[in-house]
Amino acid sequence: MTLARGDVANAASARQRKVTRSRIPRGKNLIIWIALVCGAAVMVFPLYWMFATAVGPSSELFDGDFNLFPSSIVWSNFGDAWGLLPWGTYYVNSMIIAVVGVIFTVFVNLLSGYAFAKFRFFGRDVIFILMISTLMVPIQVIQVPAFMVVSELGMVNSIWGVILPRGAEAFGIFLVRQFMVSIPDELMASARLDGAGEFRIFWSIVLPLCKPVIGVLVIFTFMWRWNDFAWPLVVLQEQSSFTVPLGLNLAKGMYYTDWTALMSMTLLSIIPMLIVFVIFQRAFVQGIASTGMK
Helix, strand or coil, rough: HHHHHHHHHHHHHHHHHHHHHHHCCCCCCHEEEEHHHHHHHHHHHHHHHHHHHCCCCCCCCCCCCCCCCCCCCCCHHEEEEEEECHHHHHHHHHHHHHHHHHHHHHHHHHHHHHHHHHCCCHHHHHHHHHHHHHHHHHHHHHHHHHHHHHHHHCCCCCHHHHHHHHHHHHHHHHHHHHCCCCHHHHHHHHHHCCCCCCHHHHHHHHHHHHHHHHHHHHHHHHHHHHHHCCHHHEEECCCHHHHHHHHHHHHCCCCCCCHHHHHHHHHHHHHHHHHHHHHHHHHHHHHHHHHHCC
């Protein structure tokens, strides 16, 4: 029995070593692995440089030497930068716009995608193609007419003036439509036979099946809303209504810029997006994979 147990242990150890060796990249896989590592380093380096600038002594930025590592860590830079501008107000404004914008935009995109995927009406495909074509139109082209509409509605310098004009995103509608095409029509037909209304079918049957694409929409929409600069710059005209990107632009002086303070606040502005991504990352991966296979 002892010998048998030893043989089993040795066999398991041999299999483990074989699996470990198989995971070591070789040949073509090694080249791909090296390319991926180099690409990851290129992508991560700006974030590291931002962190090094934020926590390093401000005097080192202009000493003429290029140092990858700060000589000391000065955590007080974050507190000093926070007191230069009303960042608390900016973060509250950005959070309200991002959260309300996500809820509103995701719900509208889901309803629109459901209509394009599961209803047959005259001109559906033409309307869908025209809507997708708007992805090629830069936002700067429509800023003037959009601002005129917002001004006539009395929403200048209001968070609703930032949220409502982009309440429906062509990319989000396209993503939802591609996802919902794979949902069997028999589910909706059975619910209609049971007397369920269209909104009840959408809310109780279709929506629970759309968790992956909802995760994708939440991450993308929150990122777009949080980082949006051009449109809030046009609509919001008082500093008390500014968002974080507008505050970062305001932190740049005309003749002098405190780069340590600017990088400190820029680094803090990334945290909400990281939190949202961590919460919805599993649904994000499932949504991208399942939508790509449609």
